[in-house]
Amino acid sequence: MTEYFTRFSSRQRIEHACVGLLFIVLAVTGLTQESFPMHWAEWMILAMGGIDRVRWIHREAGIVFTVFVIWHLGTGLWQVATGRARPSIVPTRKDFKDAIMMLRYYLRLSEEHPRFGRFDYRQKWEYWGMLIGSIVMIVTGFMLYFPVLTTRFLPGEIIPAAMMAHGREGLLAFLVVITWHLFNAHLSPEAFPFDPSIFTGKIVRERMVKEHPLEYEESLAKSEEERGASPSSGTDHPE
Numbered sequence: 602m603t604e605y606f607t608r609f610s611s612r613q614r615i616e617h618a619c620v621g622l623l624f625i626v627l628a629v630t631g632l633t634q635e636s637f638p639m640h641w642a643e644w645m646i647l648a649m650g651g652i653d654r655v656r657w658i659h660r661e662a663g664i665v666f667t668v669f670v671i672w673h674l675g676t677g678l679w680q681v682a683t684g685r686a687r688p689s690i691v692p693t694r695k696d697f698k699d700a701i702m703m704l705r706y707y708l709r710l711s712e713e714h715p716r717f718g719r720f721d722y723r724q725k726w727e728y729w730g731m732l733i734g735s736i737v738m739i740v741t742g743f744m745l746y747f748p749v750l751t752t753r754f755l756p757g758e759i760i761p762a763a764m765m766a767h768g769r770e771g772l773l774a775f776l777v778v779i780t781w782h783l784f785n786a787h788l789s790p791e792a793f794p795f796d797p798s799i800f801t802g803k804i805v806r807e808r809m810v811k812e813h814p815l816e817y818e819e820s821l822a823k824s825e826e827e828r829g830a831s832p833s834s835g836t837d838h839p840e
């Protein structure tokens with residue numbers, strides 16, 4: 602019988618699904634505009650109802666994405682400030698040590714494998730890259746949305762620069778998601794062929810013990826403390 606451990610709350614799963622869907626809409630409507638003279642891009646723009654509709658969808662999705670990022674940061678900071686959550690995604694000195702230890706492990710210079718908490722150094726690196734990339738997309742996106750307003754405060758050259766940064770960063774983000782993110786989350790030897798945990802919220806306990814031992818041990822200790830030393834309690838949900 603496979604035993605599961607609850608790793609993601611419904612809020613986190615909904616957040617991931619929303620950001621994933623918005624990213625797909627923005628990438629499809631943005632990258633087709635960027636690649637417009639190419640036949641495949643022209644075909645896709647026509648299939649989506651023409652350039653005016655594609656631009657409209659991109660801008661509306663951009664506004665929803667912006668609200669979403671602000672909400673994500675606001676609620677996250679509020680939860681940490683009020684003690685409801687810990688800043689487990691913030692890099693610490695241990696992450697740098699873990700990265701070196703992992704490299705030594707891969708090179709077979711050491712038998713010692715790092716023991717990770719809720720997020721390992723690769724997941725943190727990816728999260729912060731995505732977050733900083735999103736902020737660049739939002740700032741440059743609004744410069745392109747409101748060029749006249751932008752040039753009341755900044756020199757005119759900023760608009761072509763924003764266009765270049767927005768287009769290239771958009772392409773980079775797309776490539777990172779389809780290579781790095783999909784590989785780490787679904788195609789790596791640990792997760793292959795598909796890791797459903799961000800959709801179901803549950804991870805096989807064996808993987809949890811192997812990949813996030815510190816979080817697992819902490820959660821067991823916490824639930825035992827809460828429920829008076831009952832061994833099968835807490836956030837842990839055997840099925």
Ligand code: HEM
Pocket residue numbers: 624627628630631632633634635656657659660662663664666667735738739741742743745746764765767768769770771772774775
């Ligand atoms: C991750 C999210 C996003 C991606 C992948 C993306 C991608 C792109 C790409 C590739 C272009 C074409 C650039 C070019 O022609 O060189 C573009 C244009 C544009 N983007 Fe985005 N974008 C994103 C987010 C946003 C946001 C948040 C906004 C803010 C509202 C925005 C507003 C615009 C505008 C105004 C244009 C110019 C095209 C037009 O006038 O409709 N984008 N985007």
